[in-house]
Amino acid sequence: MKSDFYTYDDNPIFHLAIPVDNILNAREFYTSVLGCDVGRESSKWVDLNFFGHQLVIHLVNDRLRGESEFNEVDGHKVPASHFGIILSWDNFSSLERHLLSNNIKFTLEPYLRFEGQPGEQRTMFIKDPSDNHIEFKSFRNIDMVFATDLDEKIVEN
Numbered sequence: 001m002k003s004d005f006y007t008y009d010d011n012p013i014f015h016l017a018i019p020v021d022n023i024l025n026a027r028e029f030y031t032s033v034l035g036c037d038v039g040r041e042s043s044k045w046v047d048l049n050f051f052g053h054q055l056v057i058h059l060v061n062d063r064l065r066g067e068s069e070f071n072e073v074d075g076h077k078v079p080a081s082h083f084g085i086i087l088s089w090d091n092f093s094s095l096e097r098h099l100l101s102n103n104i105k106f107t108l109e110p111y112l113r114f115e116g117q118p119g120e121q122r123t124m125f126i127k128d129p130s131d132n133h134i135e136f137k138s139f140r141n142i143d144m145v146f147a148t149d150l151d152e153k154i155v156e157n
Contacts (some may be wrong), residue, residue, distance in 0.1 A: 016083055017045075017056040020130035026057045027126045029129050033104060057130075061068040074113045082125065084135030086145065092122050092138035099126065107133060 020026035030036040030048050038046030038053070047134050048055045070077040087095065097149065108125035121144075123137040139145055 014053040015056070016050075016053070017058055018083070018130075018132050019060040020057045020128070020132070021060060022061040022129060025129040030057065032054070033099075033102060046101065051066075051087070053085070075110060076111070076113075078108065078127065078135075079133040082133035082135050084125075084137060086142075087136060087138045089122070089138045089140065092136060095136055096122075096124060098125070108135075113137075118143070118147050 023043070027038070027041075027046050030046075030050070031038060034050070034151075036050050039049065039054075041047060046057045047057055048057065069080040071080050072078070099106070104126055106124055107127050108123070110122060110124035112120065113118050113123050118139045118141070121137050123131055123135060125135050127133055129131040
């Protein structure tokens, strides 16, 4: 289904706002660990450039957040509530090395998902200081991001 509001050539910028329980710790994590630039900010929220998209962290006083639900994907438990970014294969490798060298704890270690299938991708999960799950992934073939026939095997030429 095509959209009447944009084409893929428009490259729209995604906006996501998430709750954090310590604005200073969250700001430090996103700027120091993930290299996000800061936009507008106040004592209650911070705009961040998250890989070219707008991520806003909002301070909340009472999170009352329980344990995250998980679903199985390709034999691994994936948090149902998460956000992330799709990177190029090379940039994924660079970020993986950066996270490892900074001793960042993975909630799901980097691995190759759907190996040999059209949706083959590398993925890894970390959490920010407020326990928001973040997924970083990279597709071997970027054209497969929205593929629907993921059960077919890749045929090599």
